[in-house]
Amino acid sequence: MLPNGEHSVKVVSLVSIGRHPQSGRSRRAEQDGRAVELGLKLAGDNLTVVHAGDSQEPVLRQYAGMGLNALTVLSQEADGDALPLMYDFLSQSDANVLLMGIRAESGESSGMLPYLLAEKLGWPLLSRVADIVHINQREAEVLLALPRGQRRSVTVSLPFVATIDNAAIEARQTAFGPGLRAKINLIENQKITDDTATAWQISPAKPRPKRMKVVKAKNAADRFKAATAKPAGGGGKIMKNETPAEKAQAIFDLLLEEKVIR
Amino acid sequence: MSELSSNLIRRDPRAEWIARNRLHPLHDSIMAASGAEVRGPSGLIRKNPHIVGFIGPNGIKRIDRANTTSGIGNKKRSSVIQEVVLPLHQVVNPEGYIFVVPDMVGGRLTTHDKDVLGLAHKLIKEQSDTQNMAVVAVCFGESKETQFELAGVDRLIHLSGSQFDGFTPEARLTALQQINNQYQPKHWLFPDSINGGTDLASRLAARLGERAAAQAWQVSAIQTVCRGASGSVDIVRETPKILMLLEECGDAIDETRHEVLPLSVDDMGLLEKIDTRLIDKGLMAVDPNEVPLAEAEFILSAGNGIHNWDQFHECAKELGATEGASRVAVDDGFMPRARQVGASGTWVTARVYLAVGISGAIQHMQGIGQCEKIVAINTDAGCDMIKRADLAIVEDSEEVLAELIRLVKQHNLFKEQEEKDDAA
Numbered sequence: 001m002l003p004n005g006e007h008s009v010k011v012v013s014l015v016s017i018g019r020h021p022q023s024g025r026s027r028r029a030e031q032d033g034r035a036v037e038l039g040l041k042l043a044g045d046n047l048t049v050v051h052a053g054d055s056q057e058p059v060l061r062q063y064a065g066m067g068l069n070a071l072t073v074l075s076q077e078a079d080g081d082a083l084p085l086m087y088d089f090l091s092q093s094d095a096n097v098l099l100m101g102i103r104a105e106s107g108e109s110s111g112m113l114p115y116l117l118a119e120k121l122g123w124p125l126l127s128r129v130a131d132i133v134h135i136n137q138r139e140a141e142v143l144l145a146l147p148r149g150q151r152r153s154v155t156v157s158l159p160f161v162a163t164i165d166n167a168a169i170e171a172r173q174t175a176f177g178p179g180l181r182a183k184i185n186l187i188e189n190q191k192i193t194d195d196t197a198t199a200w201q202i203s204p205a206k207p208r209p210k211r212m213k214v215v216k217a218k219n220a221a222d223r224f225k226a227a228t229a230k231p232a233g234g235g236g237k238i239m240k241n242e243t244p245a246e247k248a249q250a251i252f253d254l255l256l257e258e259k260v261i262r
Numbered sequence: 263m264s265e266l267s268s269n270l271i272r273r274d275p276r277a278e279w280i281a282r283n284r285l286h287p288l289h290d291s292i293m294a295a296s297g298a299e300v301r302g303p304s305g306l307i308r309k310n311p312h313i314v315g316f317i318g319p320n321g322i323k324r325i326d327r328a329n330t331t332s333g334i335g336n337k338k339r340s341s342v343i344q345e346v347v348l349p350l351h352q353v354v355n356p357e358g359y360i361f362v363v364p365d366m367v368g369g370r371l372t373t374h375d376k377d378v379l380g381l382a383h384k385l386i387k388e389q390s391d392t393q394n395m396a397v398v399a400v401c402f403g404e405s406k407e408t409q410f411e412l413a414g415v416d417r418l419i420h421l422s423g424s425q426f427d428g429f430t431p432e433a434r435l436t437a438l439q440q441i442n443n444q445y446q447p448k449h450w451l452f453p454d455s456i457n458g459g460t461d462l463a464s465r466l467a468a469r470l471g472e473r474a475a476a477q478a479w480q481v482s483a484i485q486t487v488c489r490g491a492s493g494s495v496d497i498v499r500e501t502p503k504i505l506m507l508l509e510e511c512g513d514a515i516d517e518t519r520h521e522v523l524p525l526s527v528d529d530m531g532l533l534e535k536i537d538t539r540l541i542d543k544g545l546m547a548v549d550p551n552e553v554p555l556a557e558a559e560f561i562l563s564a565g566n567g568i569h570n571w572d573q574f575h576e577c578a579k580e581l582g583a584t585e586g587a588s589r590v591a592v593d594d595g596f597m598p599r600a601r602q603v604g605a606s607g608t609w610v611t612a613r614v615y616l617a618v619g620i621s622g623a624i625q626h627m628q629g630i631g632q633c634e635k636i637v638a639i640n641t642d643a644g645c646d647m648i649k650r651a652d653l654a655i656v657e658d659s660e661e662v663l664a665e666l667i668r669l670v671k672q673h674n675l676f677k678e679q680e681e682k683d684d685a686a
C-alpha cells in the first residue's frame with residue numbers, strides 16, 4: 001500500500017470522547033476515528049493511540065476495537081488541561097506524525113489543541129487533511145480537503161501535526177471482544193486544572209434567533225415593491241447582436257476571471 | 263451630462279397650449295395621448311376608461327395608481343432610481359484598532375465576512391465614548407472587491423505579494439504577527455469558517471499565546487457567548503482578544519460609507535526569513551461530477567433549450583464543470599434526478615452558474631438564489647433567466663457551446679504546451 005513507507009514512520013493518533021449529535025451519548029468521535037484509521041494505514045501495528053482522561057471510559061474500547069493491541073491513557077480529571085500532558089508525552093516519544101480530529105465533540109471544542117501542540121513542539125501543522133498519499137522518513141505528501149469538494153496537494157517535512165477532515169477515509173467498524181482485550185497503558189500525572197475555563201458559565205445551547213429580513217423603506221410604495229418584486233440581478237450585460245464566437249469569448253473571459261477554469 | 267438631463271422634467275409649452283385650447287385641431291389627439299382630463303360639451307370631466315394605464319411588458323394592462331408617470335407633455339419623466347449617497351463614517355487619528363481578517367473567497371467579501379465587519383463596528387460603538395477606534399481589514403492575495411467602503415472597512419491592509427498566493431498559512435501568520443506587534447489591536451476577528459478563517463485564527467492564537475474564543479455568536483465588548491461540545495452547549499466568557507465568529511454574529515453595515523484608507527505595515531522583511539515547511543503543490547484535479555451538486559463551485563446547467571446532449575456533456579467535461587439540469591430536462595429523461603436544480607431539486611451555492619436554455623421559472627430561480635455570478639444562454643431575450651443573469655447571451659445554445667468548446671480546447675492545448683516548455 002505504501003511504496004517505501006514500510007510502516008517505518010512513528011505515528012501517534014490522539015483520541016477523545018465523542019458525543020452523539022442526537023442522543024448526546026458518548027461515542028467514538030467521528031474525526032478521531034478517522035485519525036486512527038489513517039494512522040493504521042500509515043503505521044500499521046506501530047501506531048500509538050493516546051487519550052488524555054479517564055482510563056475506565058468505555059468508549060476507549062471502541063477505539064481499541066479497531067484492531068489496536070494497546071492504548072495509552074494519560075490519566076487526568078475531567079476538568080484538566082490536556083495540553084501539558086500531551087506535550088510531555090510527545091516530547092519524550094520519538095513520534096514524527098501526529099494525527100487528531102479538528103474539533104473535539106465535547107468540552108470547549110475550540111479546536112486549539114493541535115495548534116498549541118504544534119506551536120510548542122515547533123512542528124508544522126496541516127489542518128483538514130483528507131489523506132496522506134505518500135510518506136517516507138523525510139517528508140509526506142498530503143491531500144487537504146478544501147471547501148466545495150476540492151483537494152490541495154501539499155508536501156510537508158517530518159515531523160508534523162495533521163488534523164483529519166471528515167473527507168478522510170471512514171473509521172472501520174469496531175470489534176467488541178478485541179476491544180475489551182486490548183491493553184491500556186496508564187500513565188499517571190499530577191493534576192493540572194484549566195483555571196481560565198473554570199470561570200466560564202456553561203449552559204445548554206440556546207437556539208439562535210433567525211435573522212429577519214428588515215426592509216428599510218421610507219414609503220409604502222417601496223415597502224410594497226420590496227415585498228413583491230422578483231429579485232433582479234443588478235443590470236447584467238446582455239449580448240445580442242455579436243457573433244457566436246464573440247459571445248463565447250465573453251463567457252470564456254468571465255470564467256477565466258472567476259478562476260473556475262484554470 | 264445625459265444622465266443629468268434625463269432626470270429633468272421637460273415641459274412642452276406647445277402641447278400645454280394645445281391642451282388648453284379645446285378648438286385647436288390637434289386638441290383631441292394630444293389629450294388622448296396624454297391621458298389628461300377631457301371635458302364633455304357640458305363642461306363635465308369625461309374619463310375615457312380605455313386609456314387609463316399602459317400595457318406592461320408581458321402584454322397585460324397595468325394601472326399605475328401611484329401616478330408616477332402622469333403629467334402633460336412630459337412623458338419623459340424618467341423613473342431612474344436616484345443613487346443614494348450614504349453618509350461617510352470617518353475615523354480621524356484612531357487610538358485603537360479592531361482587525362478583521364476576511365476570507366475573501368474568490369477575491370470578494372463573503373456575507374460571513376460582512377457580518378464580522380458589522381460586528382467589529384458594533385464593538386466599537388459600545389465603547390465609543392472612551393476610545394476612538396477604526397476597523398481594519400487585512401486581505402491577502404488578489405482582491406476583486408470593489409465595495410470595501412460599503413462593508414465597513416475604515417482602513418485596509420492589502421498584502422498581495424506572491425508569497426501570499428495559494429496555500430501559505432505560514433507567511434500569512436508571520437504577516438499577522440508583524441501587524442499585531444506594530445498596531446497592538448484591541449481585537450482580532452476572524453470568520454469561523456472552512457475557508458481558512460478558523461485555521462489562520464487558531465495559528466495566530468497559538469503564536470500569540472492568547473486563549474481564543476471559537477464559534478462565538480453573541481459578542482459584546484465585555485462578554486462572549488460561544489458554542490462548545492459540537493454545538494450542544496453555550497459557554498459564556500469574557501471577550502478575548504482573538505475571536506472566531508459564526509455566521510450571522512452581527513449585522514452587516516448598510517447605512518454608512520467608510521474611508522478604506524490604506525494602512526502600512528513596516529518591516530515585511532521578516533517574511534523572507536520564514537522557512538516554509540509546507541510546500542504547496544497546487545490544487546488537485548477532482549472529477550467535478552463527484553462533487554455534491556449543492557457544494558459545486560461551477561455548474562453548467564441544461565434546460566429545455568438543449569437539443570444536442572452529447573455536445574452539452576462534452577462542454578461540461580472540457581470546462582470541468584459540474585452538471586446541473588432544470589426539471590424539464592430531468593423529466594424528459596436526459597439527466598438523472600440527482601442533477602435537478604431548484605425548489606424540488608438541489609439548492610446550489612455555485613460561484614458561477616452557467617444556465618443554457620433555461621427559461622428561469624421561479625421554482626428554478628429559488629434553487630440558484632445563492633449563486634454569485636449567473637451566465638445565461640437563451641434564444642429568448644425576454645425570459646427571466648436573462649433578466650437575472652450577470653452576463654446574458656441571446657443566441658442558439660448549440661452554436662455558443664460549440665464555440666465555447668473550441669475556446670477551452672485551445673486554452674488547454676496552450677496550457678499543456680506551456681507546461682512542457684517549463685519542464686524542458
Ligand SMILES: Cc1cc2nc3c(=O)[nH]c(=O)nc-3n(C[C@H](O)[C@H](O)[C@H](O)COP(=O)(O)OP(=O)(O)OC[C@H]3O[C@@H](n4cnc5c(N)ncnc54)[C@H](O)[C@@H]3O)c2cc1C
Nearest residue numbers: 565566567588589604605606607619620621623641642659
Ligand atoms: C411544484 C413544482 C416544482 C418544480 N420544481 C422545479 C425544480 O426544482 N427545478 C426546476 O428546474 N423546475 C421546477 N419546476 C418546473 C418549472 O416550473 C419549469 O417548468 C422548469 O424549470 C422549466 O424548465 P426549462 O427552463 O428548462 O424549460 P422551458 O421553460 O421550456 O425553457 C426553455 C428555454 O430554453 C430556450 N431555448 C429553446 N431553444 C433554445 C436554443 N436552441 N438555444 C438556447 N435557448 C433555447 C427557450 O427560449 C426557453 O427560455 C417545478 C414546477 C412545479 C409546479
